[in-house]
Amino acid sequence: MAVLQLRSPLTPEERQQRQKLILRDTIALLSLFAIVLLLFFITLFLFHSFSVHRQELAYRWRGRGEKALRANQPLVAIDALRSALAYAPDDETLQIELAEALGAAGRTQEAVAYFNTLLESRPGNGLINLQLARLAAKQGDEAKALEYYQAALDGTWNGDGYVRRREVRLELAQYLISRKRYDQARNQLLITAGNAPDDVNIELQVAGLLESAQDPANALHLYQKALQHKPVQLAALEGASRTAYALNHYLQAKTYLERTLNHPDFEKQPADVQARFRDMLSDSDHILLLYPGPELSIRDRAERILNNRKIAQQRLAACLSSKTTIPPALQALANQWQQLPKTLRLLQLEQNPELEQQIMQLVYQTEQVTSQLCGAPTGDDALLLKIAQAPEAVEQQ
Amino acid sequence: MSVQPMQETEAKQSVKKPVKRPKNEFSQLEIEKIAPTRDERLFLVLSIFIGVLSGLLVVCFRVAIEWIKILTLGSAPHAGQYRLLIVPALAGLFVAALAQLFFPGVRGSGVNQTKAALYIYNGYISFKTVIGKFVTSALAIGGGHSLGPEDPALQIGAGVASMVARRLNLSKQRLRLFAPIGAAAGLAAAFNAPISAILFVIEEVIGQWSAAVLGSIVLAAISSVVVARQFWGAEPIFRIPTVTLRDPRELIAYAVLGVVGGFAALVFSKALGYLRPRLRALPTWTQYCQPGVAGLLVGLIGFIGFPQVMGPGYEVIDQAMHGQFAWKLLLALALLKILATTLSFSSGTPGGMFAPTLFIGAMLGASVGSFEKLFFPHLAGTVGAYALVGIGVLFAGFLRAPLTSVFMVLEVSGNYSIILPVILANMIAYLLSRGLQPVPIFEVFTHQDGLDLPSMEEVREESELHLEDALRPVDVPVIKGQQTLGEATKIVSAAHAPACLISLWDGSWYALSDEELTSASATTNTDTPIERILPSERAPILFPDMPLDSALHFFPRWPVLPIMNRASKGKLEGVITQDDVLHRYQEH
Numbered sequence: 001m002a003v004l005q006l007r008s009p010l011t012p013e014e015r016q017q018r019q020k021l022i023l024r025d026t027i028a029l030l031s032l033f034a035i036v037l038l039l040f041f042i043t044l045f046l047f048h049s050f051s052v053h054r055q056e057l058a059y060r061w062r063g064r065g066e067k068a069l070r071a072n073q074p075l076v077a078i079d080a081l082r083s084a085l086a087y088a089p090d091d092e093t094l095q096i097e098l099a100e101a102l103g104a105a106g107r108t109q110e111a112v113a114y115f116n117t118l119l120e121s122r123p124g125n126g127l128i129n130l131q132l133a134r135l136a137a138k139q140g141d142e143a144k145a146l147e148y149y150q151a152a153l154d155g156t157w158n159g160d161g162y163v164r165r166r167e168v169r170l171e172l173a174q175y176l177i178s179r180k181r182y183d184q185a186r187n188q189l190l191i192t193a194g195n196a197p198d199d200v201n202i203e204l205q206v207a208g209l210l211e212s213a214q215d216p217a218n219a220l221h222l223y224q225k226a227l228q229h230k231p232v233q234l235a236a237l238e239g240a241s242r243t244a245y246a247l248n249h250y251l252q253a254k255t256y257l258e259r260t261l262n263h264p265d266f267e268k269q270p271a272d273v274q275a276r277f278r279d280m281l282s283d284s285d286h287i288l289l290l291y292p293g294p295e296l297s298i299r300d301r302a303e304r305i306l307n308n309r310k311i312a313q314q315r316l317a318a319c320l321s322s323k324t325t326i327p328p329a330l331q332a333l334a335n336q337w338q339q340l341p342k343t344l345r346l347l348q349l350e351q352n353p354e355l356e357q358q359i360m361q362l363v364y365q366t367e368q369v370t371s372q373l374c375g376a377p378t379g380d381d382a383l384l385l386k387i388a389q390a391p392e393a394v395e396q397q
Numbered sequence: 398m399s400v401q402p403m404q405e406t407e408a409k410q411s412v413k414k415p416v417k418r419p420k421n422e423f424s425q426l427e428i429e430k431i432a433p434t435r436d437e438r439l440f441l442v443l444s445i446f447i448g449v450l451s452g453l454l455v456v457c458f459r460v461a462i463e464w465i466k467i468l469t470l471g472s473a474p475h476a477g478q479y480r481l482l483i484v485p486a487l488a489g490l491f492v493a494a495l496a497q498l499f500f501p502g503v504r505g506s507g508v509n510q511t512k513a514a515l516y517i518y519n520g521y522i523s524f525k526t527v528i529g530k531f532v533t534s535a536l537a538i539g540g541g542h543s544l545g546p547e548d549p550a551l552q553i554g555a556g557v558a559s560m561v562a563r564r565l566n567l568s569k570q571r572l573r574l575f576a577p578i579g580a581a582a583g584l585a586a587a588f589n590a591p592i593s594a595i596l597f598v599i600e601e602v603i604g605q606w607s608a609a610v611l612g613s614i615v616l617a618a619i620s621s622v623v624v625a626r627q628f629w630g631a632e633p634i635f636r637i638p639t640v641t642l643r644d645p646r647e648l649i650a651y652a653v654l655g656v657v658g659g660f661a662a663l664v665f666s667k668a669l670g671y672l673r674p675r676l677r678a679l680p681t682w683t684q685y686c687q688p689g690v691a692g693l694l695v696g697l698i699g700f701i702g703f704p705q706v707m708g709p710g711y712e713v714i715d716q717a718m719h720g721q722f723a724w725k726l727l728l729a730l731a732l733l734k735i736l737a738t739t740l741s742f743s744s745g746t747p748g749g750m751f752a753p754t755l756f757i758g759a760m761l762g763a764s765v766g767s768f769e770k771l772f773f774p775h776l777a778g779t780v781g782a783y784a785l786v787g788i789g790v791l792f793a794g795f796l797r798a799p800l801t802s803v804f805m806v807l808e809v810s811g812n813y814s815i816i817l818p819v820i821l822a823n824m825i826a827y828l829l830s831r832g833l834q835p836v837p838i839f840e841v842f843t844h845q846d847g848l849d850l851p852s853m854e855e856v857r858e859e860s861e862l863h864l865e866d867a868l869r870p871v872d873v874p875v876i877k878g879q880q881t882l883g884e885a886t887k888i889v890s891a892a893h894a895p896a897c898l899i900s901l902w903d904g905s906w907y908a909l910s911d912e913e914l915t916s917a918s919a920t921t922n923t924d925t926p927i928e929r930i931l932p933s934e935r936a937p938i939l940f941p942d943m944p945l946d947s948a949l950h951f952f953p954r955w956p957v958l959p960i961m962n963r964a965s966k967g968k969l970e971g972v973i974t975q976d977d978v979l980h981r982y983q984e985h
Contacts, residue, residue, distance in 0.1 A: 028565050032446050039453045047628045050460045057472045083473030086712040089636055110723045113767055113780065117720030120639050120779045
């Protein structure tokens with residue numbers, strides 16, 4: 001681009017030369033522009049085809065990685081997901097999947113480092129906090145695990161936050177149960193149960209965990225809730241039976257156990273499970289036959305008390321005879337029995353409710369003391385011992 | 398970074414070319430006469446064209462590397478694949494044959510070739526070299542050699558600039574300046590960081606800030622980055638995680654990183670300085686197979702379990718920055734990368750050291766960060782921050798470009814909160830490296846190539862002398878213009894001075910020599926005021942901060958020069974003579 005100098009003292013020949021120079025520069029710049037344009041389109045074409053190929057590669061490697069992850073082949077998954085990330089470095093799901101694969105492959109340190117870095121860029125991400133909680137749990141760092149679980153509960157989730165938080169809470173409860181921190185687990189489960197929709201599967205899951213957290217009462221409540229759904233699920237019946245039985249609600253347990261055994265799917269259960277439920281029903285029946293409940297007629301109750309008295313005294317006698325030196329607790333028990341009339345008639349008992357209560361009290365005491373000093377009881381003694389744990393609950397509904 | 402072949406071929410061309418001028422071309426003298434401002438105006442327009450062209454070419458170059466990598470090494474190279482052994486070896490053999498038979502000027506990185514073009518060949522880089530550099534570097538890097546694309550991109554940019562400037566028949570002086578402009582454009586597009594590219598070219602190619610070329614360098618670099626970002630996006634070549642300085646105690650860890658980086662830079666420099674001349678000294682026929690053998694060895698490193706060291710390794714830098722590796726693996730990768738790059742580069746395979754330097758720095762930084770995170774979790778910031786600082790550390794320690802190293806980290810991170818760790822770690826690494834290896838690596842290569850290019854480190858630190866350095870107190874008589882000739886004669890003869898200074902009514906000065914005074918006394922009445930006998934010419938106005946050489950051309954006319962005070966007009970700061978100036982230069 002030669003520069004025009006309008007009033008330059010140039011000769012005509014020089015002016016002509018200058019015009020030639022301008023023309024030449026203009027042509028040179030135009031050809032340069034044309035080259036730029038041509039190169040731009042070539043570059044655009046190359047880059048576009050390259051980008052498309054990169055996307056294809058990212059998709060292909062992601063598929064392989066996820067497949068390997070599902071097939072529990074974390075090492076293969078790591079390679080594949082790393083390759084996918086090389087072509088789609090900003091894909092958040094891929095990053096998390098890779099870290100998961102690292103953790104699954106036992107490369108916990110790498111996985112933790114990776115998740116920590118991800119967390120730094122997305123500190124409130126629920127999924128990353130959850131993965132870190134799992135890794136901390138795996139490493140046995142309970143405090144860190146609980147901290148991350150809590151952060152995951154408080155964190156952000158994409159779209160399905162409500163459901164994912166409930167899942168995290170259930171996972172946290174499971175972890176707490178595994179650490180024998182039943183109170184905390186119970187709290188989490190009760191929160192979950194309180195917020196959960198009226199869904200039988202969720203109720204069954206929470207109830208099962210409550211059972212594991214040694215809270216059969218709340219578990220029974222949830223099983224009962226689950227039983228309101230039609231068709232009645234066998235798992236709900238089994239759970240209700242189990243928990244009612246564990247709570248010594250034998251009358252209630254009997255009802256549930258009978259329903260369980262009559263459920264069409266019960267026969268599909270493994271034999272040992274079936275046997276266990278049948279035993280429970282048999283025990284419940286026997287307990288209800290032994291228990292002198294208030295709804296019985298005066299005579300029937302007196303008969304049961306006399307029978308229980310006989311069973312307890314036989315157990316005490318057997319226990320005493322097995323000992324060379326009699327322990328003081330056993331001696332005190334024997335003394336208490338001796339203070340009662342040796343022979344009792346039904347009429348005496350029918351007319352004296354206080355004596356009835358005193359005898360049953362001594363029966364329960366005898367079964368408890370002898371079970372501690374002379375080994376686990378069997379037969380009716382065992383059943384009486386069960387009643388002794390919570391006599392008032394036997395017929396509770 | 399061999400310049401020897403270029404010397405033999407291009408030097409001849411560069412000498413012959415200007416002589417063989419087509420008939421319709423204008424000579425520089427003609428152009429200067431008919432369009433004196435043409436070059437100056439074209440300079441800025443062409444800078445933009447050069448930037449755009451370089452940007453497009455570098456995008457193509459990077460795409461070519463990636464395509465070659467995918468086609469030859471596969472989309473996900475991993476340990477145990479036999480192609481990791483075969484491909485780099487074959488690529489090396491093919492590239493060596495091309496370099497030996499067709500493109501003798503393409504060996505090495507490109508930085509020293511660009512410097513040689515600037516200082517020796519009047520900015521001349523041939524079209525053949527640009528094409529050769531593009532093809533051979535893409536093949537070598539894409540084929541798995543442990544080299545980077547930035548330095549070749551720098552040379553490609555410089556070559557484009559040289560071609561454009563030649564096509565427009567610019568003056569030799571302008572032609573020479575276009576090489577660094579194109580270099581900045583090429584590097585900026587390759588690294589997607591214009592400020593770092595500009596600073597690197599100033600630090601490593603030009604050696605000093607030059608206002609004449611800075612504007613054009615900036616224009617070209619920005620144009621090329623704008624073009625590159627149209628394709629790659631605004632993100633740097635690797636994703637930068639959140640970087641912060643959490644705890645001031647972390648600075649201790651950054652200082653440790655500086656020390657580690659300084660020693661790593663030393664090991665890297667020593668390894669290259671040792672192996673490269675030995676391989677070059679082998680018989681010429683071995684140069685056909687050296688890159689192949691180097692490729693085989695680099696491939697072996699990948700084959701046995703570390704494919705990450707192959708190629709430029711940007712995705713590995715990205716992974717390290719995002720905490721995907723444990724510290725032991727990171728350390729192993731850093732050491733193996735030093736080995737692999739030493740092998741690839743020393744064998745004469747075309748490709749740059751910019752990316753390997755970033756790689757090693759990132760691995761070392763991430764390693765230190767991960768170690769700290771593991772053992773001192775309450776103190777550690779993000780692993781990414783350490784990796785980023787590590788990059789700067791190696792840059793300062795190995796490439797010895799301290800200013801670029803700091804600004805590069807700030808530019809790619811876009812976060813100034815990390816400036817303190819960066820400066821601390823880089824300074825430690827730079828000083829350590831400089832103390833243990835006085836000659837910078839680029840200078841080592843130029844010496845090995847038998848060239849004597851200016852040392853950029855020395856140029857940067859060269860202190861310019863000023864008039865104040867040669868200034869002495871006013872020891873010649875100072876006479877007022879109104880005083881008579883007789884009085885002046887008396888004063889001068891009493892002082893036995895060779896000259897005197899005449900202070901005139903308008904604040905200007907005249908330095909009157911003894912001879913002039915004697916001559917005036919002989920022809921003029923002694924009662925005449927001295928200002929009347931003086932010619933209209935006045936002593937030049939000089940100030941103490943002006944360059945010392947600015948006074949030299951006045952001495953044939955003036956026996957002594959008054960140096961003025963900038964704050965109060967007419968007040969003398971001192972005087973200087975030619976002897977003072979020469980004496981000062983001799984002392985320097």
